[in-house]
Amino acid sequence: MPTTNPTPTTMKHVTMHWNPADPVAPNSVEELIHRSNCLGTDQRITNTGGGNTSSKISEKDPLTGEMVEVMWVKGSGGDLRTSKKENFSSLYQSKLLDLQRVYAARAEKGLKSPAEDEMVGMFSHCTFNLNPRPSSIDTPLHSFIPHAHVDHTHPNAAISVAACAKSIEVTKEIYGDEVVHIPWMRPGFELGLAMQEACKNHPQAKGFIMGQHGLINWGKTGRECYELTLELIEKAAEHIEKKQAERGGEAAIFGGAVQAALPEEKRREVFAALLPWLRGQVSQKKRFIATIQDDEKILRFVNSKDAPRLAELGTSCPDHFLRTKIKPLYIGTAPKADTPVEESLR
Numbered sequence: 024m025p026t027t028n029p030t031p032t033t034m035k036h037v038t039m040h041w042n043p044a045d046p047v048a049p050n051s052v053e054e055l056i057h058r059s060n061c062l063g064t065d066q067r068i069t070n071t072g073g074g075n076t077s078s079k080i081s082e083k084d085p086l087t088g089e090m091v092e093v094m095w096v097k098g099s100g101g102d103l104r105t106s107k108k109e110n111f112s113s114l115y116q117s118k119l120l121d122l123q124r125v126y127a128a129r130a131e132k133g134l135k136s137p138a139e140d141e142m143v144g145m146f147s148h149c150t151f152n153l154n155p156r157p158s159s160i161d162t163p164l165h166s167f168i169p170h171a172h173v174d175h176t177h178p179n180a181a182i183s184v185a186a187c188a189k190s191i192e193v194t195k196e197i198y199g200d201e202v203v204h205i206p207w208m209r210p211g212f213e214l215g216l217a218m219q220e221a222c223k224n225h226p227q228a229k230g231f232i233m234g235q236h237g238l239i240n241w242g243k244t245g246r247e248c249y250e251l252t253l254e255l256i257e258k259a260a261e262h263i264e265k266k267q268a269e270r271g272g273e274a275a276i277f278g279g280a281v282q283a284a285l286p287e288e289k290r291r292e293v294f295a296a297l298l299p300w301l302r303g304q305v306s307q308k309k310r311f312i313a314t315i316q317d318d319e320k321i322l323r324f325v326n327s328k329d330a331p332r333l334a335e336l337g338t339s340c341p342d343h344f345l346r347t348k349i350k351p352l353y354i355g356t357a358p359k360a361d362t363p364v365e366e367s368l369r
């Protein structure tokens with residue numbers, strides 16, 4: 024059975040940043056910007072630069088003076104947290120849908136076909152009001168989902184569901200019929216068409232878990248869409264927390280600990296000895312600075328039995344590659360008391 028719906032006040036794994044009293048007009052670009060900034064402010068919801076949001080809004084066409092449906096969607100580059108109007112592309116929704124006929128007429132089409140790639144270049148022909156912002160590769164997803172407001176995010180909790188071996192079953196267990204699992208497909212025209220079809224086949228659905236990728240969901244209003252995004256993430260996180268507790272809690276995670284962390288003071292000593300040398304190694308062609316993270320969660324991972332194997336598997340969501348690269352380098356060698364720390368890494 025699906026879990027009961029969490030409310031904003033009971034959510035532990037996401038934070039509601041959109042105050043109902045915030046002065047934004049419904050179904051406006053300003054509302055879309057506000058929703059996007061609120062989503063991006065909670066960094067558990069999506070990675071920096073990742074995810075996108077859209078609203079289909081009625082606007083006056085400068086060419087005809089008539090009202091037309093315009094899809095505003097976060098364009099390439101930029102971050103949801105800091106997005107402004109210039110970060111969104113605006114496209115005629117009817118022209119985007121017309122592209123389906125252009126695509127259908129192509130003889131050789133399909134996933135990763137030249138025809139699919141060529142459709143990316145067609146989006147700029149659908150530009151509304153000379154907006155220069157290039158549209159995102161996710162444009163067909165937002166356009167072909169037949170709902171007014173759509174959020175696409177990469178929350179860790181949803182990715183964990185999307186990338187696990189039993190993703191289809193787990194999606195069902197958490198969400199019942201309200202969220203449907205869509206198998207992995209690279210973002211593009213074909214994925215947009217697949218989502219359009221899934222919306223037809225599952226009219227009750229409020230969102231999709233995108234296999235090995237993330238979450239996409241929608242609402243009749245911007246506010247409804249935002250609250251649903253939070254609710255779906257919260258449900259996934261609650262489920263993971265519950266399963267973790269049933270399986271021995273934090274002590275058993277990642278196969279359990281195989282070594283204890285050095286005391287904090289000792290860790291500082293090791294960093295002081297290691298980091299100048301390490302920066303020298305990586306900065307020979309281009310200067311780099313490092314960020315250190317040795318909080319409880321990171322230490323639990325690096326000291327665990329499964330860490331070397333899991334690190335080698337790399338990140339689960341392709342969007343994370345952009346920032347983190349495909350996989351971390353796990354170095355299992357603990358510095359020995361009588362060996363300078365940089366020696367033990369050579």
Ligand SMILES: [Zn+2]
Pocket residue numbers: 074175176177236237342
């Ligand atoms: Zn994505």
